[in-house]
Structures are given as structure tokens and as C-alpha cells.
Amino acid sequence: xxxxxxxxxxxxxxxxxxxxxxxxxxxxxxxxxxxxxxxxxxxxxxxxxxxxxxxxxxxxxxxxxxxxxxxxxxxxxxxxxxxxxxxxxxxxxxxxxxxxxxxxxxxxxxxxxxxxxxxxxxxxxxxxxxxxxxxxxxxxxxxxxxxxxxxxxxxxxxxxxxxxxxxxxxxxxxxxxxxxxxxxxxxxxxxxxxxxxxxxxxxxxxxxxxxxxxxxxxxxxxxxxxxxxxxxxxxxxxxxxxxxxxxxxxxxxxxxxxxxxxxxxxxxxxxxxxxxxxxxxxxxxxxxxxxxxxxxxxxxxxxxxxxxxxxxxxxxxxxxxxxxxxxxxxxxxxxxxxxxxxxxxxxxxxxxxxxxxxxxxxxxxxxxxxxxxxxxxxxxxxxxxxxxxxxxxxxxxxxxxxxxxxxxxxxxxxxxxxxxxxxxxxxxxxxxxxxxxxxxxxxxxxxxxxxxxxxxxxxxxxxxxxxxxxxxxxxxxxxxxxxxxxxxxxxxxxxxxxxxxxxxxxxxxxxxxxxxxxxxxxxxxxxxxxxxxxxxxxxxxxxxxxxxxxxxxxxxxxxxxxxxxxxx
Amino acid sequence: xxxxxxxxxxxxxxxxxxxxxxxxxxxxxxxxxxxxxxxxxxxxxxxxxxxxxxxxxxxxxxxxxxxxxxxxx
Numbered sequence: 178x179x180x181x182x183x184x185x186x187x188x189x190x191x192x193x194x195x196x197x198x199x200x201x202x203x204x205x206x207x208x209x210x211x212x213x214x215x216x217x218x219x220x221x222x223x224x225x226x227x228x229x230x231x232x233x234x235x236x237x238x239x240x241x242x243x244x245x246x247x248x249x250x251x252x253x254x255x256x257x258x259x260x261x262x263x264x265x266x267x268x269x270x271x272x273x274x275x276x277x278x279x280x281x282x283x284x285x286x287x288x289x290x291x292x293x294x295x296x297x298x299x300x301x302x303x304x305x306x307x308x309x310x311x312x313x314x315x316x317x318x319x320x321x322x323x324x325x326x327x328x329x330x331x332x333x334x335x336x337x338x339x340x341x342x343x344x345x346x347x348x349x350x351x352x353x354x355x356x357x358x359x360x361x362x363x364x365x366x367x368x369x370x371x372x373x374x375x376x377x378x379x380x381x382x383x384x385x386x387x388x389x390x391x392x393x394x395x396x397x398x399x400x401x402x403x404x405x406x407x408x409x410x411x412x413x414x415x416x417x418x419x420x421x422x423x424x425x426x427x428x429x430x431x432x433x434x435x436x437x438x439x440x441x442x443x444x445x446x447x448x449x450x451x452x453x454x455x456x457x458x459x460x461x462x463x464x465x466x467x468x469x470x471x472x473x474x475x476x477x478x479x480x481x482x483x484x485x486x487x488x489x490x491x492x493x494x495x496x497x498x499x500x501x502x503x504x505x506x507x508x509x510x511x512x513x514x515x516x517x518x519x520x521x522x523x524x525x526x527x528x529x530x531x532x533x534x535x536x537x538x539x540x541x542x543x544x545x546x547x548x549x550x551x552x553x554x555x556x557x558x559x560x561x562x563x564x565x566x567x568x569x570x571x572x573x574x575x576x577x578x579x580x581x582x583x584x585x586x587x588x589x590x591x592x593x594x595x596x597x598x599x600x601x602x603x604x605x606x607x608x609x610x611x612x613x614x615x616x617x618x619x620x621x622x623x624x625x626x627x628x629x630x631x632x633x634x635x636x637x638x639x640x641x642x643x644x645x646x647x648x649x650x651x652x653x654x655x656x657x658x659x660x661x662x663x664x665x666x667x668x669x670x671x672x673x674x675x676x677x678x679x680x681x682x683x684x685x686x687x688x689x690x691x692x693x694x695x696x697x698x699x700x701x702x703x704x705x706x707x708x709x710x711x712x713x714x715x716x717x718x719x720x721x722x723x724x725x726x727x728x729x730x731x732x733x734x735x736x737x738x739x740x741x742x743x744x745x
Numbered sequence: 746x747x748x749x750x751x752x753x754x755x756x757x758x759x760x761x762x763x764x765x766x767x768x769x770x771x772x773x774x775x776x777x778x779x780x781x782x783x784x785x786x787x788x789x790x791x792x793x794x795x796x797x798x799x800x801x802x803x804x805x806x807x808x809x810x811x812x813x814x815x816x817x818x
Contacts, residue, residue: 222764225797309796328764350769373768374814376791380767405817412807413790413814463818498792508807522817618787618811625815632818665769665784 185346185355185602187593190216190325191585192578193344193360195332195385198227199567200548201366202315203574204537204581205324206281208364211582215324218347218358220331220668224316226380228368228549228566233417234308234493235564236571238275238294244268247300252737258694258711261735262535267572274571275304282314283307286493297447303564307493330356331668332384333605335363335392335544338594342392342543346601348664355602359593361543362581365389366574368549369530370679373621374629375406375523376414376498383675385550386530390678390723395532395540396716397728398552399679400686400697402528403634406450407459409472409501410521411509416472416501418486419447422455424474425520427467433458449563453696456522460631471517482513524629527679528552529686532715537577540717543591545581547573608670611660620659620673623652628680638700642684649681682723686714689725707739747788750804756780762794762803770794786810 191213194205201217209215217223239247247268252259275292279285284307285292294302307314319326329350336344342363347356370383390396406415422441425433435442437458448455459470474482482502497503505511511518531539531546539546548570627648628634633641656674661667692706693699712727732738748770758778763771771794772783780802782788788810795803 220769221767222760225761225765225793226767231791329769351772373789376789379789379791413809460818468818496792496796498796504792504807508805524817622815629815629817665787668769669787 183353183355185357185598187357187359188216188327189359190214191361192216192581193218193358193363194578195345195363195365196227196367196548196550197223197316197326197328198312198366198368198548199229199570200550200574201227201364202312202319203571204364204366204545204547204578205319206315206322207575207578208362208582208585209319209322209324211579211586213362213582213585215582216358216360217319217324217326218330218332218345219328220350220384221328221380223326223328224313227312228378228381229570230309230312231377231496231498232308232567233499233563234306234311234490235567236275236278236304236306237271237562237564237568238302238304239268239271240302241269241272243300249737250300255695256705256707257732257737257739258730260730261737266535266576267569270572270575271568274568274575277575278306278571282318283311284314284493286490297563301562305490305493309494309496331664331671332367332388333671334388334601336593336598336601337392338591338597340542341591342541343591343593345388346598346605348605348668350664350668353664355606357593357598357602359590361585361588361590362545363543364537364545364547364577364581365531365539365550366547370527370676372524372527372625372628372676372679374625375408375525377406378526381526381549382672383527383679384672385546387675387678389531389539389541389544389546389550390716390718392544393541393718394544396552396682397529397532397713398686399527399529399682399716400690400714401695402526403683403696404451404525404528405453405456405522405631405635406525407455407520407522408450409505410519411511412501412504413523414498414501415450415523415525416520417450417499418501419449420485421472422448422452424472425455425458426471426473426517427462428469428471429467430473431467433462433470437461447563451525456631456635459520459522460635470520472520473517474513475515475517477514479514522631524634527628527683529682533573533577535576536580537573538580545577547577605671606667608659608661609667611658613660613662615655615658615660617659617661617666617669617673620652620655621676623648623655624673624676624680627652628683634683635698636700637687637698639688642688646681646684649677649684652677682716685723685725686716689714746806746808747790747810748782748785748794748803749806751780751782752800752802753779755800756802757800759799761797761799765793765797767791767793
């Protein structure tokens with residue numbers, strides 16, 4: 178089908194927020210408080226999608242009196258690789274962000290009328306909130322405060338006038354309109370890239386970082402925080418519940434976790450679905466020929482099994498999609514107490530994102546980023562803590578929203594550059610004119626072949642990563658042959674491109690970093706190399722494709738410095 | 746497989762399923778306002794529609810519409 182290019186519909190706002198998940202909602206609400214007109218746009222239905230509703234409803238918490246020690250702990254844990262200024266801002270804002278989220282409508286688990294701050298480990302605290310209904314609650318508040326919302330709009334590219342971002346191009350998935358959003362300030366809050374290998378964050382496909390990069394914004398930390406989760410293969414979904422790890426066994430019927438982590442088999446431990454230790458044990462066992470890995474709950478009663486899934490908290494609602502045992506029984510006719518279940522690691526999420534400063538500003542004027550779409554380098558390498566993702570969405574959202582709002586209220590409107598806009602729309606619509614030779618799914622599947630296998634992405638090594646990049650090069654050839662007939666498929670095509678870009682960035686950065694650090698593990702460079710690699714890898718568009726360069730961590734300007742380094 | 750049952754007779758057109766679908770599989774029919782499964786092949790079986798449908802219209806299988814995924818090993 179060769180349709181005529183529809184005349185774009187122009188929508189004007191002060192602050193444009195792309196993505197209405199946790200970060201987008203917080204950004205929009207805070208921007209609105211500055212008096213700015215705010216418009217939130219999402220490719221899905223606002224209130225239901227993004228990562229927050231499907232997550233566990235866990236929000237990390239740090240007591241204000243503990244912030245100094247927390248910053249110290251995170252900094253040392255990351256071997257002084259973090260952005261200490263952001264780490265401090267993050268830690269010191271957690272208390273207020275939690276209270277603000279409650280004021281904005283989130284339902285928290287309470288005790289004696291106060292938000293219940295739970296202790297999940299030494300100095301590890303969380304609060305629990307009603308995740309499935311959280312975005313609907315924030316949406317209600319946003320609507321009451323006059324924030325405009327448009328859902329089922331797929332934003333593809335940013336609009337610029339000279340060097341400044343002045344809005345975005347979007348596809349109306351339902352109405353078939355092309356939208357030009359004319360904004361003084363634009364906030365990307367679309368998450369990073371989930372690749373839809375794991376179901377949980379399937380809507381998050383890298384569109385935001387990709388559009389930021391295409392416009393010239395800097396990305397950073399693409400090699401870090403690549404995350405695998407583990408779950409029941411049949412359901413294709415991560416397994417929530419902190420005690421299931423005790424029941425993992427190999428094909429020979431041997432319990433696997435005690436072989437690698439005997440300390441986990443004694444006393445009480447909370448092992449989450451994203452715990453790298455489980456992924457490590459599964460990988461090693463399968464590599465040694467003792468796969469597949471099973472979850473063996475045989476002989477346990479229904480109530481004993483239910484007890485293992487402790488993520489389900491009374492008084493808070495939960496999605497059917499998170500109630501694994503019920504899904505097994507109802508959907509697959511499997512009684513988990515009677516047969517063992519094959520388990521798979523699943524690739525959940527890529528790391529890194531748009532580089533932001535302490536105000537949430539990217540390197541492009543007029544463009545901010547929040548949540549998964551920006552790089553979480555304030556905890557870089559310090560390991561994960563339950564609920565940091567949601568807290569980071571909230572805090573980066575609040576920070577970016579406030580700064581973008583103040584900026585928009587006090588700055589003139591540059592307006593859309595018609596020449597730039599025409600070119601941008603032509604690029605976005607170009608696959609509509611092509612023959613439908615290749616479906617976008619074939620591109621996405623090819624990207625999975627490069628990004629999902631742990632031999633490429635978890636236990637990294639130069640030759641294998643080049644193999645993965647070759648697979649991605651063939652995915653790019655496929656992408657060039659994708660033709661589509663409607664906006665639904667056009668959006669899938671652009672998502673496939675975003676996934677491809679996220680995967681390319683991950684491997685290019687991982688190849689450059691010739692050391693092992695945090696969860697970036699190089700078989701060929703197994704040691705951490707602070708002398709040469711206490712540097713952040715950045716990516717910007719260059720003349721011949723992505724330009725990679727490093728920026729030394731400015732540790733000498735930070736309050737905390739490694740003593741042993743100074744003495745050298 | 747994926748959406749293996751959608752009871753259209755019971756659908757009230759509330760739109761929750763359309764909003765909850767991360768893959769844009771569902772739409773509201775312009776004629777009668779009820780949901781339609783417009784792009785069944787793109788369903789990844791996340792159970793979003795089933796979780797948020799107040800009428801219990803959906804039964805979604807464990808498998809995605811497009812089947813097997815790339816192995817992590």
C-alpha cells in the first residue's frame with residue numbers, strides 16, 4: 178500500500194512527557210506544579226503500562242539519618258565508579274519521594290496509620306505499594322491537576338530547531354494521524370530496552386534512548402546492568418518470590434544453589450528473580466552438561482508453595498500475571514506440587530541510557546530524561562537493591578519535571594522548524610511505501626539471537642561479542658527490507674530498530690571496556706582495572722555511525738576518594 | 746495460541762484491555778464499541794487484558810502467538 182502522507186496534526190504544550198510510566202507520571206506532576214502546561218504521551222494505555230504496575234510494588238527506602246553512610250556504602254560498593262553527586266541526591270531524596278508518592282495517590286502498606294518501612298536486610302529498607310493500581314492512581318491525580326494525556330501515540334523521533342529539542346513526531350496508532358508535538362521542554366521517560374524476551378516489561382523497547390541518540394544526545398553506561406531474570410520456561414515469565422531458589426535442581430536431581438553459594442542454604446535469605454547468583458548457577462550447570470534446570474516443589478502442599486511466593490502481600494492488589502502458581506494451574510493444567518518445572522533465565526533489560534546531569538538534563542538543550550531511559554550511574558556497580566528501580570523512576574522524574582517546568586515557564590517558544598519536521602516525518606513514514614517483504618518480528622527475533630544467549634551477553638568475550646555484532650549486522654540488513662501497511666506495523670518496525678540500536682550499543686561498549694566490573698564480566702579481561710578503566714563509556718552519533726569515547730570518573734572532585742589510589 | 750478465548754458477548758467496551766495491552770493487539774470496534782482482537786499474532790501472552798478485564802472475557806494461553814523464543818544458553 179502506498180498511502181499519501183497525511184497532513185500532520187500539531188499539538189502545542191509547554192512540557193512534553195514521552196512515556197507515562199512511573200518516571201513520566203512523576204515528571205509530569207512535578208512539572209505541572211511549576212505552572213507549565215503539561216502533556217503526557219504514551220504508546221500504550223496510560224495508567225496500565227510501563228514497568229511499575231507489573232513489578233513487585235517495592236520501593237527502596239533510606240532513612241534520612243543514614244544517607245551519609247548509604248552514599249559511602251554505594252560509593253565503595255561501586256569501587257568509586259558512581260557519580261557521587263547523583264548518589265547523594267538520590268539517597269537524600271528517597272524519604273521525601275516516598276512521602277510525595279503517597280500524597281500523589283499511591284496506596285502504601287501501612288502500620289498504625291503510617292507507611293510501614295520494612296527491614297529486608299542490614300540497612301536495607303523498603304516500603305510496599307499497590308503496584309497494579311499505582312499508575313491509575315497517579316493518572317487520576319494528573320487529570321485532576323489539568324495535565325493533558327494522549328495515549329496510543331507512538332513517539333518515534335524528536336524535533337529540533339538548530340541544536341535545541343522542540344518536540345517530537347508521533348504516530349496515532351488508533352486514529353492514523355501523524356502528530357507533531359510543539360514543546361518548549363521534552364522529557365524522555367520511556368524506559369530503556371526490554372526486548373520483549375521476558376514478558377514483564379514487554380512494552381519497553383528502547384524507543385526513548387534511540388530517539389535521543391538520533392537527535393544527538395549522549396548515551397552512557399550501555400555495557401552495564403544487562404539483566405537476566407529466572408522463571409518457569411513454559412510461562413515465559415520471571416518467577417517472583419524470594420525463597421524459590423532453594424528448590425532449584427539440575428537434571429540429575431541435585432540442588433544447584435548450595436553447590437555455588439553454600440551460605441544461601443543456611444538461615445534466611447531473600448533471593449530475587451533478578452539475583453545474578455541464580456543465573457550464574459544455572460549457566461554453570463547447563464554448561465557442565467547437567468541441564469536443564471528445574472524447580473522441584475514436589476511434595477509441598479499448596480499453602481507451603483503459596484508461602485514461598487511472599488511477594489503477594491495481603492491488603493495490596495496483585496495482577497493475575499504475577500500469581501505464578503495460579504497461572505500454572507489454570508493456564509497450563511500443571512500442579513506445581515506434583516511435577517517439576519523447567520526453568521530458564523530470561524533476558525529482561527538492557528542498561529545504560531541517556532546521560533543526565535543533576536537537573537535531569539541531557540546533553541541537548543530542551544531535552545530531559547528520567548527513569549530507565551536515563552543512565553542509573555548513581556549506583557553503578559554497587560549491586561542492586563530491591564525497589565531501586567521504582568525509586569529511581571520517581572526521583573529522576575521529580576527532578577527532571579521540576580527543572581523542565583521551570584525552564585519552560587521562563588523560556589520563549591522556538592516552535593517547530595518546518596524543514597526539520599518534514600524530513601523527520603518522511604523518515605518515520607518511509608517503511609510504509611516499501612513492499613512487505615520482511616515482518617518487523619523477524620528483525621526482533623534476530624536481535625534476540627544476539628542479545629539473549631548468555632555466552633554473548635553475560636559471560637562476555639571479544640570473539641563471541643563480535644559474533645553477536647555480526648548477527649546484529651544481519652538484523653540491520655533485514656530491517657532495511659521491512660515494509661509495512663499500517664501504523665501498528667510501522668510502530669513495530671521502529672521498535673525493532675530501537676531494540677537493534679540498544680543491542681549494538683551494549684556490545685560496542687562492552688567490547689571497548691577491557692576489564693570486568695560489576696555485572697559486566699569479560700572472560701578475556703576477568704579483573705577490574707581501576708587504573709585504566711575508572712571511566713564512563715559514552716556514545717554519540719558520529720559521521721560513520723556511533724562514536725564511542727570515555728570520560729574519566731571525576732573522582733578527585735568528589736567528597737569520597739579511594740585512599741589506596743591516592744597513596745600510589 | 747495466546748488469546749484463546751475472547752467472549753465478545755460479555756464485553757462492555759470499558760477499554761481496559763486495550764489500555765493494558767503492551768503490544769497494541771486489542772482495539773475498540775468503531776461500530777459497536779466493544780473490544781476486538783485486531784493483531785492476534787503480536788500477542789505475547791502477558792495476561793494484561795485478562796488481569797484488567799472486569800468481565801472475565803479473556804482466556805490467554807501461556808505460549809505467545811509467535812511461539813518459541815531464543816534460548817538463553
